[in-house]
Amino acid sequence: MPTFDYSNPVKFHFGLGRHKQVGDIAHPYGKKALLVASDSSKPTGQLQAVQQSLTEAGVAFVVYDRFMQNPLSTLVAEGAQVAADEGCDLVIGLGGGSAMDMAKGIAFSAVNEGSIWDYVFGRKVGTRALPIILIPTTAGTGSEANRTAVFTNPETNDKKGLVNPLIYPKAAIIDPELMLTLPKRVIAGPGADVLFHALESFISKNATPFSEMLSLRAIELIAQNLPLVYDDVTNVAAWENVTLASSLAGMAIDCAGTTLPHALQHPMGGLLDVVHAEGIAAIYKPFMEYTWPAAPEKFAAIAKAMGVDTRDMSQEQAAESSVAAVHQFLTGINMVPTLTQLGVREEHFDWLINNVLTTMKFVLSNNPRVPDGEKIREIYQGCL
Numbered sequence: 001m002p003t004f005d006y007s008n009p010v011k012f013h014f015g016l017g018r019h020k021q022v023g024d025i026a027h028p029y030g031k032k033a034l035l036v037a038s039d040s041s042k043p044t045g046q047l048q049a050v051q052q053s054l055t056e057a058g059v060a061f062v063v064y065d066r067f068m069q070n071p072l073s074t075l076v077a078e079g080a081q082v083a084a085d086e087g088c089d090l091v092i093g094l095g096g097g098s099a100m101d102m103a104k105g106i107a108f109s110a111v112n113e114g115s116i117w118d119y120v121f122g123r124k125v126g127t128r129a130l131p132i133i134l135i136p137t138t139a140g141t142g143s144e145a146n147r148t149a150v151f152t153n154p155e156t157n158d159k160k161g162l163v164n165p166l167i168y169p170k171a172a173i174i175d176p177e178l179m180l181t182l183p184k185r186v187i188a189g190p191g192a193d194v195l196f197h198a199l200e201s202f203i204s205k206n207a208t209p210f211s212e213m214l215s216l217r218a219i220e221l222i223a224q225n226l227p228l229v230y231d232d233v234t235n236v237a238a239w240e241n242v243t244l245a246s247s248l249a250g251m252a253i254d255c256a257g258t259t260l261p262h263a264l265q266h267p268m269g270g271l272l273d274v275v276h277a278e279g280i281a282a283i284y285k286p287f288m289e290y291t292w293p294a295a296p297e298k299f300a301a302i303a304k305a306m307g308v309d310t311r312d313m314s315q316e317q318a319a320e321s322s323v324a325a326v327h328q329f330l331t332g333i334n335m336v337p338t339l340t341q342l343g344v345r346e347e348h349f350d351w352l353i354n355n356v357l358t359t360m361k362f363v364l365s366n367n368p369r370v371p372d373g374e375k376i377r378e379i380y381q382g383c384l
């Protein structure tokens with residue numbers, strides 16, 4: 001067994017109805033919260049429930065709700081200014097990945113000088129961050145479980161993650177009740193991203209025995225349960241498993257990172273505002289076909305975790321069968337878009353490839369087989 005470290009300082013609060021305990025959970029960490037809330041948390045009554053719980057626990061708050069699907073670093077800076085002006089000593093994120101990443105960025109930027117990009121690109125290291133509490137209202141990014149927050153720079157179109165132990169949440173509240181009204185598209189996209197995180201962290205060159213365990217369990221749970229909630233959004237038992245899978249996969253990518261698909265998607269998100277999971281889904285089949293021969297034992301285990309009966313197959317046959325199993329899973333939740341449908345054109349390729357090979361070089365290098373620029377072009381081309 002290789003030597004490895006494992007650490008995750010987030011305190012997780014799992015279970016139905018737990019979001020109503022946010023006041024008591026937040027109380028030890030601060031007196032006044034900047035409450036970063038997604039638009040979808042308003043009509044569902046989720047924001048109101050969180051506000052009520054905070055009020056009952058004596059935690060003051062200010063709501064900040066200016067963000068979009070690919071969070072802009074300019075809005076992070078604006079939010080940090082609001083937090084400073086309002087004297088907030090705590091940041092709570094309520095929403096999907098965008099709200100949670102905004103909350104992390106604001107908590108960091110509020111107490112570290114200068115542009116967040118200096119920290120994203122490692123030119124500066126921060127000293128501290130405001131305490132962060134995250135309440136996911138979609139099951140997808142796993143941001144509640146790790147030290148990554150992804151931002152888009154509207155000047156350069158770079159889309160890249162701040163990876164910093166200072167932005168581990170103090171607490172995460174994983175409440176299936178918050179998922180029971182999600183529209184199908186918001187079940188499918190983030191849900192597919194859980195599978196992507198689990199699968200990519202599992203095959204990553206940085207995987208450890210511990211992260212592999214998290215990844216494989218997340219694959220099993222999401223493969224079995226996402227189709228159930230896609231068919232019936234009120235299936236609480238299935239949601240419990242989907243939300244658990246999301247956090248397990250979030251922990252796994254914290255150890256092992258993601259690989260080729262995330263590396264090829266981020267530039268599309270940055271340049272064209274492509275929805276994260278849809279951009280990844282569009283390139284998943286060629287990514288798997290290209291990669292499995294470099295790690296057949298891993299892809300054979302993925303097939304088994306996806307529910308394929310691999311007992312009478314050779315390792316290679318089992319590995320190859322994972323491609324069809326994942327494609328079938330994505331087809332079942334209507335997540336097999338083409339790049340053309342997502343607004344990507346051949347004229348974008350040069351910029352995208354250059355951005356993959358510079359900004360996303362590290363993520364790309366996690367893949368068991370690392371493509372050059374020509375191969376990346378071939379993958380994009382084949383997915384139009």
Ligand SMILES: [Fe+2]
Pocket residue numbers: 141193196197262276
């Ligand atoms: Fe992702």
